[in-house]
Amino acid sequence: MKSWDAIVIGAGHNGLVNACYLQRAGLDVLVVEKNPWVGGAATSRELSPGFLYSNCSYVCSLFRPEIMRDLELPRFGLQVIPYEGGAVFTRDGDYLANYRDHDAHRREFARFSQRDAEAYDRYARDVTRQCRFIQPLLMRTAPDPTSLRPRDIGELIHLGRKFSGLSAEEMALTLRFWTMSISDFLDEYFETNVIKANLALSGIIGTALGPMSSGTAYVLLHHYMGEVDGSVGAWGFARGGMGAVTKALADSFRAAGGTIRAEAEVDHVLVAGGKARGVVLAGGEEIPGKLVVSNADVKRTFLKLVETRELPEIFLRRVRNFKIRGSSGKVNIALDSMPEFPALPEGSPCVQADLHFTDTVERMERAYDDWKAGRWSNDPFLDVVIPTTLDPTMAPPGKHFMSCFVQYAPPKVEGRDWTDADRDGFAESVIAQIADYSPGFRDRIVHMEVRTPREIEAEVGLTEGNIFQGELTFDQLLFNRPVPGYAQYRSPIGGLYMCGSSTHPGGGVMGAPGRNAASEILRDLARPTHHMSPAHDVF
Structure with a gap:
């Protein structure tokens, strides 16, 4: 053998x-x-004829x-096909657009608050500083602080030098940033609810914490450290x-x-x-x-x-x-045509990236309250993308694939295992929220794949579905x-x-x-x- x-x-x-x-x-x-x-x-799996589903991970x-x-x-x-931005829809029929271009993003913030537009430069500078501090550590083995081996001592010295190279103010900000909530962090920069909700989302994705929980500011940083074609913080779709x-x-x-x-x-x-x-x-x-x-x-x-x-x-x-706690699920949808979002101007590029329907941090926190009670959220936070707007290889001509990442979904429903009826109720909470912002959405659905923590653990092997x-x-x-x-x-x-x-x-x-x-x-x-x-x- x-x-x-x-x-x-x-x-x-x-x-x-x-x-x-x-x-x-x-x-x-x-x-x-x-x-x-x-x-x-x-x-990528073809679960409906002609449609390729990114059925767990969905952006690169x-x-x-x-x-x-x-x-x-x-x-x-x-x-990898980079995308430009996205949008957060508000309950009053407006929207906040996201753009990869810093100046365009700042102008959009000014539409809601000139003060927040000015604060965005400071926010971007401070988050970028944190990214530059932590990003080089991603491809290094973490040192063992209890070891006397030369490698570990060298790595600890390296970390110490990086930290000592910061000013006293930067040191304080770094320590606070790694331990504070994303809600508190954003409150130090912004006043507008939808802007804070827009930026808070990266602090809770895939995490069994709410935006007001300590430690979620670092989760935002983890998501900001990406790179596409040399552009740090950029996101994109893998073709196919x-x-x-x-x-x-x-x-x-x-x-x-x-x-x-x-x-x-x-x-x-x-x-x-x-x-x-x-x-x-x-x-x-x-x-x-x-x-x-x-x-x-x-x-x-x-x-x-x-x-x-x-x-x-x-x-x-x-x-x-x-701590490995499941907190999320997925709903993947095959659509027979492009959904309409009346809040967006016709031809808006925002549909080519992330779409969100939770416009306040408080709504995110209430969704987390449902998770703590052992229920899927009736008003969930959704991260919705339609990759076929940039990658036509994933669906037949004229049709589209939509990926919906859902926060929050508990690993157990009020202490018991998920049932198929629970799964159907979870899916309905997702479809109902999208339909509130996209008339006729239900009629466009050809097929759905619904993945609660139960399905994610059984198929992928992730304990409790923790991504x-x-x-x-x-x-x-x-x-x-x-x-x-x-x-x-x-x-x-x-x-x-x-x-x-x-x-x-x-x-x-x-x-x-x-x-x-x-x-x-x-x-x-x-x-x-x-x-x-x-x-x-x-x-």
Whole structure:
């Protein structure tokens, strides 16, 4: 029986990124995936004839350009189409437009408040400063502050130098920013409800927190660190849906000689003598390997795929306490024609990007109150995109695909499992809100895919349907992600590594956890890393 140099569990984007780097370094790598398709949460699937659904992840921005270059993803067909802006609809029939161009955005703010338009320059400057501070850390392994190893000491010195390079005012702002709520943060700049609601949305997407919860300001920063064609903070659609990202990764991996086995669900990791020796599939087949890399979240990896007797009790306790709380769902809709939004001027480019219908922070907070009570929100926050306005490959001519990301949806409904009736009620809350702003919307629906946390966990394997594989709060970042002492992609079991979004720097279709984990594995194996972009190499 063949023994592989490395076995990667899960063909999501981080697993594929990790596998690509290991394969290119000369290892013989096998990726095992439980589904018949690759991609994890970044997939494109034809669920209605002629319509391609980005049925989980739906926009591209966070994916690191260094990884795209290293793995030659454009050569394997990946193309990201940037979009310009979007709109927030207000209940009085008006709208706030979003534009990628800073000056155009500022002029739109002035339509509501001249004071807020002037404050926008200060806000953009302060958020950009935070992005510049944290962005270089994305592609670095977080240091272990308890370690005396030269690498960790060097990294801590590096962090200290970055922080000491800030002025006293900037230091105070940075510490406050990482811990305060997005609502409080925006109150320091703006006075207009719809403007604050527009900017607050990035602080709650995918997070089991409300806009008034501490820590949500950092979540906004996490979403702002994306880059498309060199434009930091830009967003775009992957041509052919988000599955185009993972298809390019899979093609890059195979071109380097890697092997992917679909419909190969892992039952558990083989461990002998405190070291990973391979995996056992659900059907009982054993696949030996010299090391194993898990792209599953930290709870699924160590509470389901590894026997508890193989792990220290303190480690297990910290894994159990790691916060992974489902808070969102998806409704994907095939439309027989372009929906109308009477509030927008005819021909407005705003329909080519994010559309939102929650015009105050208070409405977002009330939606979060429903989640805390164990209910889906009757007035949910929706992030709606119609990628077919820029990418006609995803639907038949004249027809459109709409993706609706929904906040909030609890992992349990009042303490019990979701039922199909609950799922239908959840979908109706989404359709009803869109229909309030788009006359005739219901009549345009050809097909819907409704994904509550139940469906997301069952299909994608994300615990409780949490899209980030763990909350992005300050206590779960850097050397605390996923647990102290194990933030460098290793585990208590020799040869068993983590590469998923439960590790630094966190979730989103970013690829950094997979790349950083590969760097650490190759370091342990004393393999060269010249095929990796050196821009953010660790010490």
